[in-house]
Amino acid sequence: MPEEPGNHEPGSLGPAVLRWSGVLTAAALIVVPLWMLLGNSAVLGGHPALPALLLTAGALALVWLFILAKHSTLLRRWSLNLHRSSNNNRRPQRSVTRWQLVRGLAGRIVVLGLVAGLAWLNPFPYQPGGADGQTTGTATEDATSITLAPEGKATAGLVFYPGARVDARAYRDILGPLVNAGHLVVILKAPLGIPLLDTSQARGAMDGHPDVTAWAVGGHSLGGVSASSFAKSNPDVTGLLLFASYPADSLADSGNLSVLSISGSNDGLTTPDKIAASKLLLPPTASFATVQGGVHAFFGDYGEQPGDGNPDVPRDQAQQQIAAESVRFMDRLRSAG
Numbered sequence: 396m397p398e399e400p401g402n403h404e405p406g407s408l409g410p411a412v413l414r415w416s417g418v419l420t421a422a423a424l425i426v427v428p429l430w431m432l433l434g435n436s437a438v439l440g441g442h443p444a445l446p447a448l449l450l451t452a453g454a455l456a457l458v459w460l461f462i463l464a465k466h467s468t469l470l471r472r473w474s475l476n477l478h479r480s481s482n483n484n485r486r487p488q489r490s491v492t493r494w495q496l497v498r499g500l501a502g503r504i505v506v507l508g509l510v511a512g513l514a515w516l517n518p519f520p521y522q523p524g525g526a527d528g529q530t531t532g533t534a535t536e537d538a539t540s541i542t543l544a545p546e547g548k549a550t551a552g553l554v555f556y557p558g559a560r561v562d563a564r565a566y567r568d569i570l571g572p573l574v575n576a577g578h579l580v581v582i583l584k585a586p587l588g589i590p591l592l593d594t595s596q597a598r599g600a601m602d603g604h605p606d607v608t609a610w611a612v613g614g615h616s617l618g619g620v621s622a623s624s625f626a627k628s629n630p631d632v633t634g635l636l637l638f639a640s641y642p643a644d645s646l647a648d649s650g651n652l653s654v655l656s657i658s659g660s661n662d663g664l665t666t667p668d669k670i671a672a673s674k675l676l677l678p679p680t681a682s683f684a685t686v687q688g689g690v691h692a693f694f695g696d697y698g699e700q701p702g703d704g705n706p707d708v709p710r711d712q713a714q715q716q717i718a719a720e721s722v723r724f725m726d727r728l729r730s731a732g
Contacts, residue, residue: 556618609732641673659689
């Protein structure tokens with residue numbers, strides 16, 4: 396009778412291939428989280444969801460390694476040598492079917508894909524050196540936000556969503572002039588560094604400061620998309636500040652919403668064409684400011700960003716313009732409130 400294809404045994408190499416590919420995959424699931432946790436201060440300094448995910452991945456990898464070791468051929472042989480006095484009773488080496496081999500290797504490829512996803516979540520850390528960073532008032536930080544409070548009582552405030560995978564601390568310096576002008580600034584730490592995972596995160600920051608009577612939300616890049624979504628569904632928000640960003644849904648009918656969109660002429664990610672197209676999504680009263688020669692990464696202090704354009708203006712000069720436009724916007728919002 397011919398042998399069924401699904402039961403064909405690829406030989407003694409099958410278990411070894413599965414064992415060592417499993418060891419290498421589990422090792423990657425340990426090394427990558429350790430590399431992120433120990434090599435990037437933005438991981439432990441950011442939202443706790445990412446460290447928790449990395450620690451969980453590492454713990455699962457350790458369990459996997461334990462299971463692989465427990466069932467390895469070598470350990471089986473050691474166990475047999477301890478409990479049997481003769482080699483005549485030794486069991487034959489275990490083999491696997493072709494289907495078991497393919498299924499096992501496919502599972503390891505999936506896990507390696509997850510490892511690559513974890514590595515992609517590694518945030519851009521704060522790199523001082525853009526704006527002067529001289530901020531008056533007080534700064535407090537907790538697990539999910541950084542709050543910059545002016546010396547006096549603030550009546551206007553900004554809740555800011557960072558760009559995807561960008562350290563929240565990278566926006567402290569560029570938003571510092573708003574605090575110097577008497578405005579409250581709360582910079583959010585997004586779960587896993589992805590603002591879209593919690594677009595309503597600004598609500599907690601607003602509820603925590605009842606003395607503020609005029610609120611704006613803002614964000615950089617993907618953070619601006621989240622801020623736009625929050626502004627659309629929360630009528631008590633009267634201002635929207637966009638850094639190299641635009642909304643996903645139309646806000647054209649939000650007549651009571653003041654909007655300022657600041658972009659860079661050399662931005663390779665949020666390009667001038669995308670900003671021009673976004674005008675139809677914003678109220679007719681929206682204002683637009685362009686930093687000539689500015690790029691995407693100039694809206695925070697986190698170094699260069701892949702896919703961005705080449706700047707034609709110094710970072711500090713571009714950030715001074717961004718900060719000045721933002722202060723004027725928040726001053727108008729405070730006056731209107």
